Amino acid sequence: EAAVTQSPRSKVAVTGGKVTLSCHQTNNHDYMYWYRQDTGHGLRLIHYSYVADSTEKGDIPDGYKASRPSQENFSLILELASLSQTAVYFCASSDRTGGYEQYFGPGTRLTVL
Amino acid sequence: QQQVRQSPQSLTVWEGETAILNCSYEDSTFNYFPWYQQFPGEGPALLISIRSVSDKKEDGRFTIFFNKREKKLSLHITDSQPGDSATYFCAVLYQGGRALIFGTGTTVSVSP
Numbered sequence: 001e002a003a004v005t006q007s008p009r010s011k012v013a014v015t016g017g018k019v020t021l022s023c024h025q026t027n028n029h030d031y032m033y034w035y036r037q038d039t040g041h042g043l044r045l046i047h048y049s050y051v052a053d054s055t056e057k058g059d060i061p062d063g064y065k066a067s068r069p070s071q072e073n074f075s076l077i078l079e080l081a082s083l084s085q086t087a088v089y090f091c092a093s094s095d096r097t098g099g100y101e102q103y104f105g106p107g108t109r110l111t112v113l
Numbered sequence: 114q115q116q117v118r119q120s121p122q123s124l125t126v127w128e129g130e131t132a133i134l135n136c137s138y139e140d141s142t143f144n145y146f147p148w149y150q151q152f153p154g155e156g157p158a159l160l161i162s163i164r165s166v167s168d169k170k171e172d173g174r175f176t177i178f179f180n181k182r183e184k185k186l187s188l189h190i191t192d193s194q195p196g197d198s199a200t201y202f203c204a205v206l207y208q209g210g211r212a213l214i215f216g217t218g219t220t221v222s223v224s225p
Contacts, residue, residue, distance in 0.1 A: 004156075033212065042119075042202060043157070043215040050211060058212065090156050099206045099213045100145065104156025 003027060004105035006091050012111045019078040021108050023091030031094040032074040033102065034058075034066060036087040043090065049074060050096075081112045116140060119203050119216035127224050132190040134219045136203030141184060145206040147213070148177065148188050152199050160201070161188070193223045 003026045013019045025032065033048040035058075045058030047066035055066040063085060065077040078085055088109050092102040116139045126132045136146075147162035163170040163177045163186070170177045174193075179186045190197055203216040 031211065035215075040217060042217040045212055045214070048212055056208075056211075059214070092156070097210070099208075099211055100162075101147070101159050102213065104158065106154075106156055 004091055004093050004103055006089075006105040006108050008108060009106065010109040010111075012113060013078075013081045015082060015112055017081050019081050019085075019110065019112075021076040021078075021089055021091075021110070023074045023076075023105060024072055025074075025091075025093040025103075026072065027093050027095070027103060028071070029093035029103075030071070030096045031099075031102075032068065033092040033094075034064070034074065034076045035090045035092065036060070036085075037090060037107070038087050046076065046089075083112050086110060086112045117203055117205055117214050117216040119219050121219060122217070123220040123222070125222045125224060126193050128193060128195060130193050132193050132197070132221050132223070134188040134190075134201050134203075134221070135185070136187065136216055137183075137185045138205050139184070140205075140207075143205040143207065145210075146177070146179065146186055147204050147206075148175075149202040149204060149215070150199050151202065151218075157202060190221070193221075195223045195225050197221060198223050 034046040035043040049055045049068040067075045091105040094102045144165040149157035150160040151157040161172045176189045200218045200220045204213040
């Protein structure tokens, strides 16, 4: 079965600080995604990647960077965390068919104070 | 601009009833529509999907009805069970098939 893990599972950060969220998949999938979930907004795509060492912007990339150092790992980086970035963040992966079926991790709850 | 809209925001049904969740979209070029199910504290998981060449897709107690002309679809959950209590997201495939746009979700509560 598909396996996507995220770390940390929860984090409290200070405004202006740097935050790195990590994602690891053991599915041998080409695609990886980062979403944020907020009440009333559903899931919104931040960044995605379909090959190592390359990332693409999603719908809401401002304030976020992404890094895909290997096929298995995908990180989301908040260089200067802000209050508005408090949310639950989900990582997902899918095979080379892309968006047809995405496997999600358990999420990271980020609180910026 | 919200390209995928869902209604209602929340829905409560009795066990055994049919829950009907609605979804509409803006872009007529969208051609693949998955529904994801999310339980509290977990990530979403693919439940059922339909392509625009079909007007109905059934999987057990879950059925998607698709109206291409009106750019609307609905998810019917028949004989609802308490274990179906979850949030359901309608989504559309975009970016050349590489990514999904999700709706805002419908939270379903099934009372025994």
